[in-house]
Amino acid sequence: MQQLQHRTRARKLYASIPGIFKCTSIAAVLKNKVFYPASVTYQAEESLYWSAQQEDQIPTCRIAPTSAKDVSVALSILKAQNCQFAVKSGGHASFAGASNIDGGVAIDLLNLTSFTVSSDRKQVSVGTGLRWGQVYIKLDAMGLSVIGGRNSDIGVSGLTLGGGISYFSGIYGWACDNVNNYEVVFANGSIQQVSYTTLPDLYFALRGGGNNFGIVTRLDLASFEQGKMWGGAFNYGSDTFTSLITAFHWFNINHPEDPNAAVILAFVWFSPSVGFLGSVDLEYALPVVAPPILSNFTDIPDLSNSGRITNLTDLALELAATQPAGSRETYWACMSQNDEQYLNDVLALWETETVKIMNVTGVLPVLVFQPISLAMISHMSKNGGNALGITAANGPLVLINVSSKWTYTSDDALIQAWAKSVIDKTVSLGKARGVWNRYIYQNYAGQPQDVFAGYGPVNKAKLVSIHKKYDPNDVFTKLQPGYFKID
Numbered sequence: 001m002q003q004l005q006h007r008t009r010a011r012k013l014y015a016s017i018p019g020i021f022k023c024t025s026i027a028a029v030l031k032n033k034v035f036y037p038a039s040v041t042y043q044a045e046e047s048l049y050w051s052a053q054q055e056d057q058i059p060t061c062r063i064a065p066t067s068a069k070d071v072s073v074a075l076s077i078l079k080a081q082n083c084q085f086a087v088k089s090g091g092h093a094s095f096a097g098a099s100n101i102d103g104g105v106a107i108d109l110l111n112l113t114s115f116t117v118s119s120d121r122k123q124v125s126v127g128t129g130l131r132w133g134q135v136y137i138k139l140d141a142m143g144l145s146v147i148g149g150r151n152s153d154i155g156v157s158g159l160t161l162g163g164g165i166s167y168f169s170g171i172y173g174w175a176c177d178n179v180n181n182y183e184v185v186f187a188n189g190s191i192q193q194v195s196y197t198t199l200p201d202l203y204f205a206l207r208g209g210g211n212n213f214g215i216v217t218r219l220d221l222a223s224f225e226q227g228k229m230w231g232g233a234f235n236y237g238s239d240t241f242t243s244l245i246t247a248f249h250w251f252n253i254n255h256p257e258d259p260n261a262a263v264i265l266a267f268v269w270f271s272p273s274v275g276f277l278g279s280v281d282l283e284y285a286l287p288v289v290a291p292p293i294l295s296n297f298t299d300i301p302d303l304s305n306s307g308r309i310t311n312l313t314d315l316a317l318e319l320a321a322t323q324p325a326g327s328r329e330t331y332w333a334c335m336s337q338n339d340e341q342y343l344n345d346v347l348a349l350w351e352t353e354t355v356k357i358m359n360v361t362g363v364l365p366v367l368v369f370q371p372i373s374l375a376m377i378s379h380m381s382k383n384g385g386n387a388l389g390i391t392a393a394n395g396p397l398v399l400i401n402v403s404s405k406w407t408y409t410s411d412d413a414l415i416q417a418w419a420k421s422v423i424d425k426t427v428s429l430g431k432a433r434g435v436w437n438r439y440i441y442q443n444y445a446g447q448p449q450d451v452f453a454g455y456g457p458v459n460k461a462k463l464v465s466i467h468k469k470y471d472p473n474d475v476f477t478k479l480q481p482g483y484f485k486i487d
C-alpha cells in the first residue's frame with residue numbers, strides 16, 4: 001500500500017516537469033530562492049506540511065522569499081503568466097491544496113522570520129514564516145507573550161487569518177483581535193500597512209478572511225507581560241465522560257469570573273485495547289496549581305496528568321508532541337449553544353459513528369469541545385470588530401471539532417464520509433433542539449464546508465465587496481484556488 005502511495009507521488013512529479021518553464025521567469029529575478037522537485041531544499045520544504053495530503057501535492061517549483069519585496073515580485077510575475085499558486089506559513093491546514101498545489105507554484109513564507117519587540121514591550125512584530133513555538137521561546141525569556149496557537153508547530157499567519165484561539169483568549173480575545181497592524185502584499189503588487197486607522201475595511205476583512213485578500217508578510221501583535229503559568233493534559237476513563245461534560249458546561253458559564261483559565265475537552269477513540277478516553281487540556285495564566293475555576297475538572301479522578309507550573313513554550317511543545325505530522329488528516333467543525341444535554345447527545349452519536357471506522361489502519365478519531373465563552377466574545381468587537389459574525393446572543397457557545405488521522409489513501413473516502421456524517425448529524429440534532437449556531441471555525445473546517453456563509457449574510461456581503469475593491473481581478477480567489485474562498 002505504501003508502495004502505491006510512492007508510485008502516485010512519482011507519477012505526479014513526472015507530470016509536473018513540463019511546467020517547470022513557468023518558474024524560469026521568477027528564477028530570473030529571485031534566483032536562488034526558487035527550488036525545483038529534484039532539489040534537496042524543495043523536498044525538505046515539502047516535508048514541512050503537517051498532513052500527508054498536503055505533502056502529496058507537487059508544485060512545479062517552490063519559492064522561498066526573504067522579504068515582502070520578493071513576495072511582491074513573485075506575485076506580479078505569477079499574475080502576468082496567469083499561473084496558479086498557493087501560500088504556506090506553517091503548513092498546518094489539513095486538506096490538499098490549502099497551502100500547497102499540484103502543478104502550480106508554492107510560495108513558502110518560511111524564510112520571513114523577522115522578530116522585533118517594541119521599546120515599550122507592547123508590540124511584537126513577527127515575520128509570517130515563523131511558527132508559534134519560535135515566537136514563544138523568545139518571548140518567554142523576556143517575560144512577554146502574545147495571543148497565538150497552543151501547538152508550537154502552527155504557523156503564525158494561517159492561525160491568525162482564520163481567527164486563532166489561545167490559552168489567553170479569555171483575557172485578551174482571539175489572535176485576530178490582537179493584531180495592531182498587518183503588512184500585506186496586495187493583488188496589484190503594492191506593499192501596504194493595514195491597521196484600524198490606515199485601512200479599516202481591509203483590517204476588518206483580515207480578521208477572519210483567510211487567504212482571500214492579500215499575502216501577509218508581517219504581523220504586529222499586541223503583547224503583554226506574562227510569567228510562568230500552570231497547565232497540562234489530564235486523561236480520564238470513559239466512566240467520567242458525563243462529569244467532564246458537566247464540568248465543561250459550568251466552566252463555559254463561569255469563565256468571565258476568572259478568564260485566566262482555558263479548557264480543551266477532547267474525546268478520543270484510542271485503540272481496541274484502550275477504547276474511548278477523555279483528554280482535557282487545562283491551563284491557567286498564573287502560576288497557581290489547580291485553581292478553583294477548574295476544580296470541577298480537577299476534582300474528577302484522572303488516570304494521569306501532566307499539570308505543572310511551567311511556561312507557554314513548554315505547554316505548546318507538549319501539545320505538538322501529541323499531534324505529530326505525516327499522517328492523512330481531516331478536520332471538520334460546527335458550533336452550538338452551551339447545552340449540556342446536547343453535548344452528551346453529540347458525544348453519544350460520535351461514539352456510534354466512530355465504531356464504523358475503528359478498524360481503519362492508523363485511525364485516531366477525536367471529538368473536541370471548546371468553550372467560546374462570553375469572556376472571549378467580549379473582545380471580538382475591539383477596533384471595529386472582526387469578520388467572524390460571532391455575537392454574545394445565545395452565548396456562551398461551544399466550538400465542536402471532529403477530526404481523525406489515518407494511514408492509507410485507500411481509506412480517504414471512508415474517513416471523509418465518517419467526518420461529514422458526524423458533523424451533519426450534529427448540526428441536525430442542534431437544529432432540532434434549537435441550539436445550533438451557524439458559525440463554522442475556518443481553522444478547523446472541512447474542505448466542503450461553507451465557512452463564509454457561517455459568518456452571516458451581512459458580514460459575508462461586506463467581505464465580498466471589500467474583496468472586489470482590493471482584488472478586482474480575483475488573484476487571491478481564482479489564481480490561488482486553495483482553501484476557503486469568499487465568493
Ligand SMILES: Cc1cc2nc3c(=O)[nH]c(=O)nc-3n(C[C@H](O)[C@H](O)[C@H](O)COP(=O)(O)OP(=O)(O)OC[C@H]3O[C@@H](n4cnc5c(N)ncnc54)[C@H](O)[C@@H]3O)c2cc1C
Nearest residue numbers: 087089090091092093099150155157158159164165216483
Ligand atoms: C495540530 C493542530 C493544532 C492546532 N491548534 C490550534 C490552536 O491552538 N488554536 C487555533 O486557533 N487553531 C489551531 N489549529 C488550527 C490552525 O490554526 C489552522 O490549521 C491554521 O490554518 C494553520 O496555520 P498555518 O499557517 O500553520 O497553516 P498553512 O497551511 O500554512 O495556512 C493555512 C491557510 O492560510 C493561508 N495563509 C497562511 N499564511 C498566510 C499569509 N501570510 N498570507 C496569506 N495567506 C496565508 C494559506 O494559504 C492557507 O490557505 C490547529 C491545527 C492543527 C492541525
